[in-house]
Amino acid sequence: MDVDASPDDIAQKLTSAGLEVEAVENLGEKFDKFVVGYVKNVVKHPKADKLSLCDVEIADGAVIRVVCGAPNVAAGQKVPVALVGALIPSNMHDPEGKPFTIARAKIRGEESNGMICAESELGLSQDAAGIMVLKDSARVGMPLSEYLGMDDVAFEIGVTPNRPDCLGHIGVAREIASAYGVPLTLPAAPVTENQNDPVAAAAVVRVENSADCPRYAARVVKNVTIGPSPGWMQDRLTVAGVRPINAVVDVTNYVMLEYNQPLHAFDYDRLAGHTIVVKTALPGEKFTTLDGKERPLPENALMICDAERAVAVAGVMGGQNSEITSATVNILLESAYFNPVSVRKTSKQLGLSTDASYRFERGIDPSATVEAVNRAASLIAEIAGGAVCAGVIDEYPAPVEVKRVRVRPSRVNQILGTAIAPQEITGYFTSIGIGVTSAREDEIECTIPAWRPDIEQEIDLVEEVARLHGFSNIEDKMVSEIDFSNKYVSAATTDRVRTWLADNGFNEIVSNSLLDEATAAMFSDKLVKLMNPISKEQSVMRPNLLVSLLQTVVHNSHYGTDSMRVFEMGRGFTVAHPAETDVVIPGFRERDLTGICLTGKAAAQTWFGAERAVDIFDMKGVVSALLNKIALDKYRFIYYDGQDALTDQRVGVEINGVYAGYFGRVAAEICRKLKIETGVFVAELSFDALDERERVFRQYVPVLKYPVVERDAAFIVANDVPSSSIEATIRESGGILLRSVELFDLFEGKSVGEGMKSVAYALRFASAERTLTETEIEHVMNAVIAAVTTNHRAVLRAVETK
Amino acid sequence: MAQTTAQSLHTAIHTLREELAGAFAAVTTQADAESFRITYLSRNGKVAALFESMKSLPGPDKPVFGKLLNELKKSVEATFAEIASRIEAASASTASRVDLTLPGRTLPLGSIHPVTQTLNEIKSIFVAMGFDIADGPEIEDDYHNFEALNFHPHHPARDMQDTFFVSKDVLLRTHTSPVQIRTMKKQKPPIRTIMPGRVYRNEAISARSYCTFHQVEGLYVDKNVSFSELKGTLVAFAKQFYGSDINYKFRPSYFPFTEPSLEMDISCFLCKGKGCRICKQSGFLEVLGAGMVHPNVLRNVGIDPEEYSGYAFGMGIDRTALLRHGINDIRLLFENDVRFLRQF
Numbered sequence A: 001m002d003v004d005a006s007p008d009d010i011a012q013k014l015t016s017a018g019l020e021v022e023a024v025e026n027l028g029e030k031f032d033k034f035v036v037g038y039v040k041n042v043v044k045h046p047k048a049d050k051l052s053l054c055d056v057e058i059a060d061g062a063v064i065r066v067v068c069g070a071p072n073v074a075a076g077q078k079v080p081v082a083l084v085g086a087l088i089p090s091n092m093h094d095p096e097g098k099p100f101t102i103a104r105a106k107i108r109g110e111e112s113n114g115m116i117c118a119e120s121e122l123g124l125s126q127d128a129a130g131i132m133v134l135k136d137s138a139r140v141g142m143p144l145s146e147y148l149g150m151d152d153v154a155f156e157i158g159v160t161p162n163r164p165d166c167l168g169h170i171g172v173a174r175e176i177a178s179a180y181g182v183p184l185t186l187p188a189a190p191v192t193e194n195q196n197d198p199v200a201a202a203a204v205v206r207v208e209n210s211a212d213c214p215r216y217a218a219r220v221v222k223n224v225t226i227g228p229s230p231g232w233m234q235d236r237l238t239v240a241g242v243r244p245i246n247a248v249v250d251v252t253n254y255v256m257l258e259y260n261q262p263l264h265a266f267d268y269d270r271l272a273g274h275t276i277v278v279k280t281a282l283p284g285e286k287f288t289t290l291d292g293k294e295r296p297l298p299e300n301a302l303m304i305c306d307a308e309r310a311v312a313v314a315g316v317m318g319g320q321n322s323e324i325t326s327a328t329v330n331i332l333l334e335s336a337y338f339n340p341v342s343v344r345k346t347s348k349q350l351g352l353s354t355d356a357s358y359r360f361e362r363g364i365d366p367s368a369t370v371e372a373v374n375r376a377a378s379l380i381a382e383i384a385g386g387a388v389c390a391g392v393i394d395e396y397p398a399p400v401e402v403k404r405v406r407v408r409p410s411r412v413n414q415i416l417g418t419a420i421a422p423q424e425i426t427g428y429f430t431s432i433g434i435g436v437t438s439a440r441e442d443e444i445e446c447t448i449p450a451w452r453p454d455i456e457q458e459i460d461l462v463e464e465v466a467r468l469h470g471f472s473n474i475e476d477k478m479v480s481e482i483d484f485s486n487k488y489v490s491a492a493t494t495d496r497v498r499t500w501l502a503d504n505g506f507n508e509i510v511s512n513s514l515l516d517e518a519t520a521a522m523f524s525d526k527l528v529k530l531m532n533p534i535s536k537e538q539s540v541m542r543p544n545l546l547v548s549l550l551q552t553v554v555h556n557s558h559y560g561t562d563s564m565r566v567f568e569m570g571r572g573f574t575v576a577h578p579a580e581t582d583v584v585i586p587g588f589r590e591r592d593l594t595g596i597c598l599t600g601k602a603a604a605q606t607w608f609g610a611e612r613a614v615d616i617f618d619m620k621g622v623v624s625a626l627l628n629k630i631a632l633d634k635y636r637f638i639y640y641d642g643q644d645a646l647t648d649q650r651v652g653v654e655i656n657g658v659y660a661g662y663f664g665r666v667a668a669e670i671c672r673k674l675k676i677e678t679g680v681f682v683a684e685l686s687f688d689a690l691d692e693r694e695r696v697f698r699q700y701v702p703v704l705k706y707p708v709v710e711r712d713a714a715f716i717v718a719n720d721v722p723s724s725s726i727e728a729t730i731r732e733s734g735g736i737l738l739r740s741v742e743l744f745d746l747f748e749g750k751s752v753g754e755g756m757k758s759v760a761y762a763l764r765f766a767s768a769e770r771t772l773t774e775t776e777i778e779h780v781m782n783a784v785i786a787a788v789t790t791n792h793r794a795v796l797r798a799v800e801t802k
Numbered sequence B: 001m002a003q004t005t006a007q008s009l010h011t012a013i014h015t016l017r018e019e020l021a022g023a024f025a026a027v028t029t030q031a032d033a034e035s036f037r038i039t040y041l042s043r044n045g046k047v048a049a050l051f052e053s054m055k056s057l058p059g060p061d062k063p064v065f066g067k068l069l070n071e072l073k074k075s076v077e078a079t080f081a082e083i084a085s086r087i088e089a090a091s092a093s094t095a096s097r098v099d100l101t102l103p104g105r106t107l108p109l110g111s112i113h114p115v116t117q118t119l120n121e122i123k124s125i126f127v128a129m130g131f132d133i134a135d136g137p138e139i140e141d142d143y144h145n146f147e148a149l150n151f152h153p154h155h156p157a158r159d160m161q162d163t164f165f166v167s168k169d170v171l172l173r174t175h176t177s178p179v180q181i182r183t184m185k186k187q188k189p190p191i192r193t194i195m196p197g198r199v200y201r202n203e204a205i206s207a208r209s210y211c212t213f214h215q216v217e218g219l220y221v222d223k224n225v226s227f228s229e230l231k232g233t234l235v236a237f238a239k240q241f242y243g244s245d246i247n248y249k250f251r252p253s254y255f256p257f258t259e260p261s262l263e264m265d266i267s268c269f270l271c272k273g274k275g276c277r278i279c280k281q282s283g284f285l286e287v288l289g290a291g292m293v294h295p296n297v298l299r300n301v302g303i304d305p306e307e308y309s310g311y312a313f314g315m316g317i318d319r320t321a322l323l324r325h326g327i328n329d330i331r332l333l334f335e336n337d338v339r340f341l342r343q344f
């Protein structure tokens, strides 16, 4: 392919086509300011025996003086020269080999304007014995990277799972060719075969499970020499992230990178019967893979076997028993197409993902199988010597059918919101190898190349048009008419609760809903446990928000913060009985909760007042005010809600007649276990009983036009009589003229008698129609006093007029 | 008593004038004023004494000095009245003086978590565009989280999302996309909904990644919904949320449940696109993924893809919150240190 474009332009084009270029590495960059030089003349340094003064030609006619310490420097050599400003990656005179930059210098009084380099100084090898001498054919002034063939650019591309074809260089090249509108030429793979040694006589392949192995091709190469592959191949593999091993293995990897066709080389002489059998593993079978690990094979794993035993896990990894060693002479090359799902299952169950399995499970090109094995055989013959047996074994009983997909240009334009002409659409298709068998105005029929397993239906072709047309060429428009048939009410309850709490001095927290089992078990015996946790600390889901609130108290106490007002709105998770049907996912219950926590001081010691610790009435005040605001008046407290192991001083909350949670003090035992030293007060509420969509408006009550009269009444009553019931009695007996009742004093002590308490209430009276008379108020007060003294065996202590 | 002469009275008046200048200046309190009054203006005061001594002057001098002394007396009385009233005013305010530098009685300051604040802003933008809000369970089944979204059981794209399982087919949702399925099954088009919520990934906790985080998903299904309109909506959102001066670009991407799929990059709002550490010198930040709802997904929920089309988009909230508030470690979002929370 012949493209004249900068690496950045290519990167941008690839990214626009859906192949995101994550990095562009200019491999030659490290040899910036290194050139090929010609040593014209060498004389001894006048003041130093071991140094020479060299005149080096670094460009046509340009000669510099360089001081050199290498014993092997001589006139007439072509050498690598680091010019002023070049960065030497490794300084051989520095104990740590730190890099340094070449500067103009005087060495023992003689000027030096560069450096002639050793291989070690260029990072090319460990050889530090003397300077590197280049081939005579090297052109003076040529960039060293070019001489070394290291002037390539490497693109790092994030390939999405739908584009397995781009896991091979040919696939990426196809996209570049399409982007620049140039033809693509694939590497030729002419195989010189030994006609006297037909492969049919050399090996047998039998596929017993053709569902999982639709195609299996093989070639045999005899009398190879196992040695290192050539430098250029090693360099390219290294850049692609593959470690060079030996010429044969390197070729299989090299061809895999080119064609996206994983190959495997077996030691032909270690294959019993020179036979390959592709079949499913036996139950309980074990196998030792190349990495030396013995692995139990998963059920239905597809195996490559010889006449006697398994020799590879198909598509995943070869076996130790047949691998290429330095003693290998003859090889059998495998190039197959395995079922993606079969390979994925086996790879997952083995916990073994390889370059091969990664490609197979995404789907390779079943039509390139033979081409790839030919290319590998020809490269091996070229690099490692040997003779290729005549012919290819190709077990391909049911060739993959060519997919035909139709696309309507009108549909393309409807989905994309464009007006792309049918001719333009067919042009995009043919540029990436999609065949167009018929093109009408209303429908285009395409044949999909085998390397594109992702294209199955019309929408897949719509996507091809979108990306090849370019997203930036599709207009950004907003045509939707706003439609208010949707039902969202902006003042959703949760938003109102959150705002109220934040406005009232609570800090919102967001906690991890995963935690350790030991802690969570203190809060519930119905924990949802993860099957595959990252760690013990995050192995179960929180059953409620209480545990998150307490973990927050603990965390903050480590940093000396003991007073806190925090809340969280999130979910608690528990397992549900299978019979519970009011859940979304059977067996699991999720509750949307609001957790509130108060701890430490309600008020700090200040110049105007003493400090006071938070108590249950602070929490009661918060919950009452919140519910008043959010739930209007549709809530009720259930006193003495009962104790549980988690809280005491617990009060239940009902909203709209549905139990909605509680507030209370965290039980001492829980605090002790969590090492919390202060009292912690919590509320956990669910607002599910409030229907967000129900528009409820607080109804106006006319304000009073007539004066309000106040009376205080104090009673002595047994100290186990609840304040709320005295209040209820007062309200009931006060009738409609009584507007409010408020407890303003409470005490126990010797003065009121053992087991008794004094309670004092402020009563406010008013009428909506007239000014009340003294007599009217007297009358009501008498009724109130009579009711309280009778119902609660109370004694009136005082009545006061205000 | 020494004989008063015109000369001596002159001198006495002059001396008193000089003395008064200093005496007035010294009056700063009510007590000062009272002693000034007694010293100079009382019946036995120094001014009265001069009138007394005038009596022994020779006859013709008397009217001259009488006039002189009367003028002196008037001017002293006027100045004194002025000073006295000023002092009185000052002392009245002194009586109620409060040290206003004492600390005030504080109200506790609450806060909304930065993730919630960010989400609220995103929500309000889409609600204004006519989107509804929906939610679904965090413990999800494989069908809604993967299969109905066109990830078949052995789809390699499942590797893109490391998943926590609670049983063979039940998992912690890896994205908010399953809510799309639940919404489309419940509702007939037109559907225009955003779906915020908490998601989980089985990833090691570090400064850059956490096992739980928050996403917002968006879905619009109706007749003639197009890719072009998806882009328009995303641009409108991005300009509202990130600022009208941003640059943006769209890249093709891949999600099994949308096709064509895109990712949107916006110019880095920290460096204004110049390139910084946060945007890895690229000048752009990846902010969201989107695409046209895949026909397979529509078929899975019983919507005819020939009749309807739709778009979907999704974005992470936590990372945006980190960037907006200059927080460099995602773990801070979940640690709930109140010293951190009180800053927002």
Ligand SMILES: [Zn+2]
Pocket (backbone or CB within 6 Å): B268, B269, B270, B271, B272, B273, B274, B275, B276, B277, B278, B279, B280, B281, B283, B284
């Ligand atoms: Zn930036």
